[in-house]
Amino acid sequence: MVIRPYGYAIWEGIQKYMDAKFKATGVQNAYFPQLIPYSFITKEASHVEGFAPELALVTRGGGKELEEPLVVRPTSETIVNNMLSQWIQSYRDLPMLLNQWCNVHRWEMRTRPFIRTLEFLWQEGHTAHATAEEAEERAMQMIRVYAEFAQTQAAMPVIPGRKSRVESFAGANVTYTIEAMMGDKKALQAGTSHNLGDNFAKAFDTTFLDDKGETQYVHQSSWGVSTRLIGGILMTHGDDSGLILPPRLAPIQVVVVPIWKKDEEKEAVMASVDSIISSLSNAGVRTHLDADQSKSPGWKFNQYEMKGVPIRIEVGPKDVAKGACVVARRDVPGKEGKEFGVSIEPAALETKVNDVLNDIQNSMLQKATEFRDANIVDVKTMDELKATIEAGKWARCGWEGTDEEEKAIKEETGATIRCFPFDQPAGEHTCLMSGKPAKEVCIFAKSY
Amino acid sequence: MVIRPYGYAIWEGIQKYMDAKFKATGVQNAYFPQLIPYSFITKEASHVEGFAPELALVTRGGGKELEEPLVVRPTSETIVNNMLSQWIQSYRDLPMLLNQWCNVHRWEMRTRPFIRTLEFLWQEGHTAHATAEEAEERAMQMIRVYAEFAQTQAAMPVIPGRKSRVESFAGANVTYTIEAMMGDKKALQAGTSHNLGDNFAKAFDTTFLDDKGETQYVHQSSWGVSTRLIGGILMTHGDDSGLILPPRLAPIQVVVVPIWKKDEEKEAVMASVDSIISSLSNAGVRTHLDADQSKSPGWKFNQYEMKGVPIRIEVGPKDVAKGACVVARRDVPGKEGKEFGVSIEPAALETKVNDVLNDIQNSMLQKATEFRDANIVDVKTMDELKATIEAGKWARCGWEGTDEEEKAIKEETGATIRCFPFDQPAGEHTCLMSGKPAKEVCIFAKSY
Structure with missing residues (x-):
């Protein structure tokens, strides 16, 4: 998969938000080697079982056959622990809170752009703690960071929760997840955070001397989100006309399209457009001008609708005469999404545009939340479950x-x-299989 | 090579500066696959000749032998051109100005931390233009960006110039470089920018229809800097006590060390220290407090000297009594680098610290420039050249x-x-080999 600039800019928006949030919790970035000796991967039994089928292997380097194949990183718990076991000596070295932004490879049979690709970009956090409680706290803290990102930035409602044992990360005691409903009602696992316990610590002898001078294994967490989030955003919000991007992550928040037919109209229209562009840009709005006269306004409208730009501003000779412009919303297509006669006086326009961007952001989240909630069914029997899943x-x-x-x-x-x-529903629950009381409800769904 | 957080933070400083400069010239970030079909690499004859000996090859994926080995990206001209040949149709698609931040692998025989590593992080810019002139202009523009970074941020004086044919990039018409002198007087190639002409365009059929409807090859540039820059900074400025980091790139610009012996002194010292930390942090200075009482002040002084922190602020009971602190410069060790009785009144301290940081930045550049210029010798004969090189x-x-x-x-x-x-010296030059007039001078040196 190639990520072109418009898609990559969404990823840069995700990175900027996440990186600041991580650092605010004390995490520092680092970088570990991508090529991992095969023997490292085999040290943690359930880890190798989970990842072995999808590894890419480097077997030749510098013209020679390698003695031991190198694994192209599918995730870095093993190489990280190989280093942590050397770096960590005493309880004073803990907690160690690391993250890396990098690429990983998983040799998947069936791929789908952004959602499941042989190579993808992600961040992987790796932390080591003196106690089991701290590792658990960190795993929970990071899934909350992901959930907050999804809700506030991506306008993507998610259900945070615990994975079943079957669906947990290979090598984790417990995996937390955020699950999102796509437009086709399939579930997307949009981010995960693992409490690794001391599983990797035991495999790699990652120990420390506690304050009584006794040797202890560290307790660890790892957590990651990837370019899959881009796919999640596209598939949560898109419609038949193309993408609809949440304003907070849209590479272009406002596109300005000048419209004129006669040459003598051009100067006045462009003066008005320049004023709009400069006042919005100064206000920190990501603004794009498309004054290409080889394309018609209609073609441009379609183009930026397809690209999901939240707001389009149109300026024609009649608008100029009124010192106004037309503001069109991507999330409300057609005439209903258009507001005519919006003042281009800088302060007024800035307020207007920011209000509309906020409104789009909020209503996208609301719409996706309502859609999701309308498509979750409480079931009590296997027949009901089958019927629900069959209905998508x-x-x-x-x-x-x-x-x-x-x-x-x-x-x-x-x-x-x-x-x-x-967030468990109130009341008593009975197990789908046995009909006996159950402590918790779970959600069954088809997924990507 | 593992990059730990303190080193990685220097890389983040480099990225932040460069990324903004690239974008200001119209470049957009993208991402291309890391694993490149072997056949791509062989399409440009001199490229494969240059890179074949140092490739890492993936030959197995998902448990199966691959039909064609995949090259772990040593650089991306080939895969980029594979995509550009599909994306570029018309002169309206040009120029195309792309960059990616990523990792690359080159199977080197002898490695050295940061300077020559099997895997390293870098950015690689790839541009395509309608004319040879534009590609040349872009190649020159980017080497100037690198030179400006080196001078203004890294305090690393560089000589920008053209590589000889022998030393040019495999596949380029011409390679521009910035060359820096390290503390041991060896040269370090710290960044390169290539005018690729239409070499890759011909190999990959990257063509466009010009405004007359005729098919033309694009003309290209590529350019990169890497984590090698970190090595360059360390080896330009370090001394026997450790690193000396230029303030603009130092992850910690000011370390504050509180000093007290008696418990009753602690409160007043810490109040003073907190005021210093908060006023400097608010002023945007990257400040670090080390109040760890298990380490002595002397141990800390050594520690932060080794880490190259530009300024150390010491606060003891006597300073508190005077509403003052001690400011010590890393680049001027010992008593001479210490200023006593510096006011901790926020506005005064902020001005003082910023002045000292600027002064350190400037004097580091000046010192390195003088050192370099004192170690370049004009030679006229082979004997002089040999003697100069032998003298290092x-x-x-x-x-x-x-x-x-x-x-x-x-x-x-x-x-x-x-x-x-x-920047050629004035006057006439004669060729070292023939003694006849020469258009240009070059620089011979041993290098990393």
């Missing part, structure tokens, strides 16, 4: 079943347990 | 020699032509 919806039910029962449902319906939501 | 210095001389003569000098002295400086 999400099924919520009490669950105390076994791993085997969970796998059997996947086999039969194609749906998996997406998560046990942190 | 740089030799400057007129040069009209052949590629073979240049290689013979490398064989005999270990020195290579670093560049033909853009």
Whole structure:
């Protein structure tokens, strides 16, 4: 997959937000080697079992066959622990809170742009702590950062929760996730955070001397989001005319399209447009001018609709005469989304545009939330679950079943347990399998 | 090579500066696949000749032997052109100005931290233009961006110039470089920019229809700097006590060390220190407090000297009594670098600290420039050249020699032509080999 500039700019927006949030919690960026000795991967038993089928291997370097193949990083727990076991000596070295922005490879059979690609870009956080409680706290803290990003920046409502054992990360004690409903009602795992316990610490002998001078294993977390988020944003909000981008992440927030037919109109229109561009840019709005006269205004309208630009401003000779412009919203297509006679006086326009951008951001989240909530069905029996999944919806039910029962449902319906939501509905629940009381509900859905 | 947070923070400073400069010239970021089909690399004859010996190859993926090995990106001209040939149709698509921040691998025999590593981080710019002139202009523009970074941010004086044919990039018509002198007087190629002409365009059929409807090859540039710059900064400025970091790139610009012996002194000292930290931080100074009482002040002084922190502020009970602190400069060690009785009144301290940071930045550049200029010798004969190289210095001389003569000098002295400086000395030059008039002087030196 190639990421062209417009898509990459969305990723830069994601990075900017996340990186600042990570640093605010004390995390520092670092960089670990991409090529990992094969023997590292095999040290943690469930890790190698999970990742071995999808590894890319470097077997030749500098013209020679390598003695040991090198794994092209699918994730970095092993190489990170190889270093942590050397860096960490004492409880004074803890917690160690690291993150890296990088590329990873997973040799997938079926790929889909942004959602499942052989190579993708991500960040992977790796932390080491003196106690199990701290590792758990950090894993929870980071899934909350992801959930907040999804809600406030991507306008993508997510259900944060715990993965089932079957669906957890290979090598984790527990995996937390944020699950989003796409426009086709399939679930997308949009970010995960793992409490790794001392599994990797034991495999790599990552120990420290505690304040009593006793040797202890560290407790760890790891957590990541990837360019998959871009796919999630596109598939949550898009419609038949193309993308609809949330204003906070849109590379272009406002496109300005000048319109004139006669040459003598040009000067006045462009003067008005220049004033709009400069006042919005000064106000920090990401603004783009398209004055290309080889394309018609109609062609441009379609083009920027397809690209999901939140606001289009049109300026023609009649607008100029009134000191005004037309503001059109991407999320409300057609005449209804157009506001005529909007003043181009800088302070007024700036307020207007910021209000509309905020309104678009909020109503995108609201619309996606309503859509999701309307498509989650509480089920009590296997028949209800099957019917719900067949209808393409999400099924919520009490669950105390076994791993085997969970796998059997996947086999039969194609749906998996997406998560046990942190936010559990009130009342009593009964297990879908046994009909007996269940502590928690889970959500079954088909997923990407 | 692992890059730990303190080193990575220097890289983040480099990225922040460069990325903004690139974007100001119209460049956009993108991302291309890391694994490149081997056949792509072989399409440009001199390119494959240059890179083949140092490639890492993926031969297995997802448990299967691959039909065609994949090259782990050593640089991306080939995969970029594979895409550009599909994206570029018309002169309206030009110029195309792309950059990517990524990792690359070159299977080097001898490695050295930051300077020559099997894997390194870099940015690689790739541009396509309608005319040869535009490609040349872009190649020159970017080497000037690098030179300006080196001078103004890294305090690393560089000589920008043109590489000899022998030393140019595999596949380029001409390579521009910035060459820096390290503390051991070896030369470091700190950044390069290539005019690729239409070499890759011909190999990949990257063409466009010009405004007359005729098919033309694009003309291209590519340019990059890497984590090698970190090595350059360390080796330009360091001394026997450790690093000396230029203030504009130092992850910590000011470390504050509170000093007290008796418990009753603590409160007043810490109140003073907190006031210093908050006023400097508010003023945008990257400030770090080290109040760890398990380490002595002397130990801390050594520690932050080793880490190259430009300014250390000491606050003890006597300082508190005077509403003052001690400001110590890393670049002027010992008593001479200490200023006593500096007011901690916020506005005064902020001005003081900013003045000292600027002064350190300027005097680091000046010192390095004087050191470099004192170690460049104008030579007229082979004997002088040999003596100069043996003395570890740089030799400057007129040069009209052949590629073979240049290689013979490398064989005999270990020195290579670093560049033909853009800034040529006045007067007439004679060729070192023939004694006849030479258009230009070049610089011979041993290099990393």
